[in-house]
Amino acid sequence: MQTDDQNLLGGLDDLGLGGFESMDLFADNKEKQAAEEKAKKEAVKKNEPKEEELVFEKTYECPACGEKFKSLTVRSGKLKAVSQDRDLRWRYKQLEPLKYDVVMCPECGCAALSSEFGKITGKQAKMIKENISANFKPQREKKAVYSYDDALARYKVALANSMVRGVKASEKAFICLKTGWLLRGKAEQLNPGNLGYEQVKAKTLAEEKAFMKNALEGFINARQSESFPMCGMDELTVDYLIAALSVEFGEKDRAMKLLSDILVSRTASERLKNKARDLKDTMR
Numbered sequence: 563m564q565t566d567d568q569n570l571l572g573g574l575d576d577l578g579l580g581g582f583e584s585m586d587l588f589a590d591n592k593e594k595q596a597a598e599e600k601a602k603k604e605a606v607k608k609n610e611p612k613e614e615e616l617v618f619e620k621t622y623e624c625p626a627c628g629e630k631f632k633s634l635t636v637r638s639g640k641l642k643a644v645s646q647d648r649d650l651r652w653r654y655k656q657l658e659p660l661k662y663d664v665v666m667c668p669e670c671g672c673a674a675l676s677s678e679f680g681k682i683t684g685k686q687a688k689m690i691k692e693n694i695s696a697n698f699k700p701q702r703e704k705k706a707v708y709s710y711d712d713a714l715a716r717y718k719v720a721l722a723n724s725m726v727r728g729v730k731a732s733e734k735a736f737i738c739l740k741t742g743w744l745l746r747g748k749a750e751q752l753n754p755g756n757l758g759y760e761q762v763k764a765k766t767l768a769e770e771k772a773f774m775k776n777a778l779e780g781f782i783n784a785r786q787s788e789s790f791p792m793c794g795m796d797e798l799t800v801d802y803l804i805a806a807l808s809v810e811f812g813e814k815d816r817a818m819k820l821l822s823d824i825l826v827s828r829t830a831s832e833r834l835k836n837k838a839r840d841l842k843d844t845m846r
Contacts, residue, residue, distance in 0.1 A: 613707045616636060648841055648844075663675055666720065675737060677794070717741040730788055736780075739781075778811065
């Protein structure tokens with residue numbers, strides 16, 4: 563729409579063409595451009611693989627009940643990372659792989675992160691059978707993909723298993739961290755047009771914060787009592803993670819000390835130092 567001072571076709575009313583006075587000179591060009599952009603986006607979306615095409619069923623044997631079962635896992639080499647949050651959560655273009663990082667026996671509820679499931683000992687399996695399996699309701703519905711809520715339930719079962727198994731603080735903290743990341747992803751994909759969107763989002767983010775708080779507490783505990791590597795991370799990476807989580811909860815003194823130690827370290831990678839500098843800049 564053109565304003566009065568831009569009315570290029572003013573004065574045509576006497577010629578019966580007054581309707582042109584309020585028309586946008588480049589409307590047809592803008593409409594064509596918008597249509598082309600929409601077509602491009604739809605073509606890209608059409609060519610992207612569906613989530614069910616990026617996962618497959620992997621067979622496991624439950625260390626607690628002996629049942630052989632299938633669990634969905636992401637096909638290796640199919641994902642492309644696009645960015646990383648300051649607390650080290652990777653973002654991917656195609657799907658959220660966190661949804662597939664818990665292995666859970668559908669018969670007895672024995673569950674753990676995929677990296678830990680095969681490490682469950684006989685003693686731990688006995689504790690799981692007595693404290694988890696005795697009350698667990700079998701989940702036999704076959705699914706092509708896991709929703710965020712499906713995944714969240716699996717993470718919570720894995721966390722309950724970790725408590726029963728008596729694992730190190732770092733493993734429980736890592737489950738809490740990944741659960742927090744998962745909840746962040748869930749909040750990001752909520753549809754603002756849905757009824758109760760604001761309430762659901764607020765509840766989801768509050769739950770994320772609770773898991774992140776426990777992750778911070780767990781890693782601080784582990785940092786003081788466990789050896790490295792820890793959950794696949796070296797000492798400096800864990801220190802950075804603790805600093806990032808500390809910033810989130812207003813504990814800036816701890817964060818500043820850890821970040822300063824990283825920046826003067828001779829063994830810290832340049833990438834980690836850059837992340838430490840960026841995080842330190844946000845605290846000023």
